[in-house]
Amino acid sequence: MEWIERLNNAINYIEEHINEDIDYDEVAKIACCSTYHFQRMFSYMANSSLSEYIRRRRMSLAAVDLQGSDDKIVDIALKYGYSSPTAFNRAFKSVHEIAPSLVKKGGISIKSYPPISFKITIKGVEELNYRIEEKEAFRIIGISQPLQREIEKNFITVPQMWQTAAMDGTIPKLVGMMNEQPMGLLGVSACNDNEEWKYFIAVSSSNPIDEALEEYYIPASMWAIFTGNGTNRSIQQLEQRIVTEWLPTSGYEYANAPDIEVYLDADPENAKYEVWIPVVKK
Numbered sequence: 001m002e003w004i005e006r007l008n009n010a011i012n013y014i015e016e017h018i019n020e021d022i023d024y025d026e027v028a029k030i031a032c033c034s035t036y037h038f039q040r041m042f043s044y045m046a047n048s049s050l051s052e053y054i055r056r057r058r059m060s061l062a063a064v065d066l067q068g069s070d071d072k073i074v075d076i077a078l079k080y081g082y083s084s085p086t087a088f089n090r091a092f093k094s095v096h097e098i099a100p101s102l103v104k105k106g107g108i109s110i111k112s113y114p115p116i117s118f119k120i121t122i123k124g125v126e127e128l129n130y131r132i133e134e135k136e137a138f139r140i141i142g143i144s145q146p147l148q149r150e151i152e153k154n155f156i157t158v159p160q161m162w163q164t165a166a167m168d169g170t171i172p173k174l175v176g177m178m179n180e181q182p183m184g185l186l187g188v189s190a191c192n193d194n195e196e197w198k199y200f201i202a203v204s205s206s207n208p209i210d211e212a213l214e215e216y217y218i219p220a221s222m223w224a225i226f227t228g229n230g231t232n233r234s235i236q237q238l239e240q241r242i243v244t245e246w247l248p249t250s251g252y253e254y255a256n257a258p259d260i261e262v263y264l265d266a267d268p269e270n271a272k273y274e275v276w277i278p279v280v281k282k
Helices: 002-016 024-030 035-046 050-068 073-079 085-096 100-105 151-167 170-177 232-249
Strands: 130-135 138-146 185-190 198-204 214-218 221-230 252-254 259-265 271-281
Touching (some): 002 050, 024 035, 035 232, 050 100, 073 085, 073 100, 085 100, 138 151, 138 170, 138 185, 151 170, 151 198, 170 198, 198 214, 232 252
Antiparallel strands (some): 185 198
């Protein structure tokens, strides 16, 4: 319950600062996890990205202001962080599907998105297979690209990175260099708050590297390791179940280490994989 309480405290912080430039790092600190892990948990639990939730809340409140005050549209736009009326109009229409000027006239149906709150619900009809494993630091080698701080922006660029790596020969090259555990093709989200966020396509290896590759050291950690098989969609569903069903009542919480996807068989139609979640005992 303490874990859920911290998430709700983070939501309260957002509400108290809804008219300001919300500091994602501070929100995550209240939830006692990294900025990356908080955004990931939030998106799975709320079925919405954090940035989308904040926009919906602001536009809900802006709609109330448009109907219940004499403030000009431009002043309401500024109140909710939009220096450009055009940008405010675009954001408002993306939520309410009508222009703010029509709402100002009155008699128009609009949408409302109340503040969310988290609670534990009973799920778990289907089993989750996992093990807890402690592992010393290990070296990975591969290719990387920067990750955006708003993680939903990476949902397009990361799949494109995989596609390019498959076409240009990088993936076969990496598979040939793999010689350490975990023995699989790795997708690593290295998102420590104290360093540049990066996504790696890599393998665990002691081999020397050339100028086309780079190395990264995964810190010593305790891991909750979940197994699964299926398509790329199924691995996303497994990750959602881990966050919404297993983590709240597991006795563990996120540790400050990378998330790892281990592809034991990378067949896109029937992949066999593991999801490694860094954890610490509560």
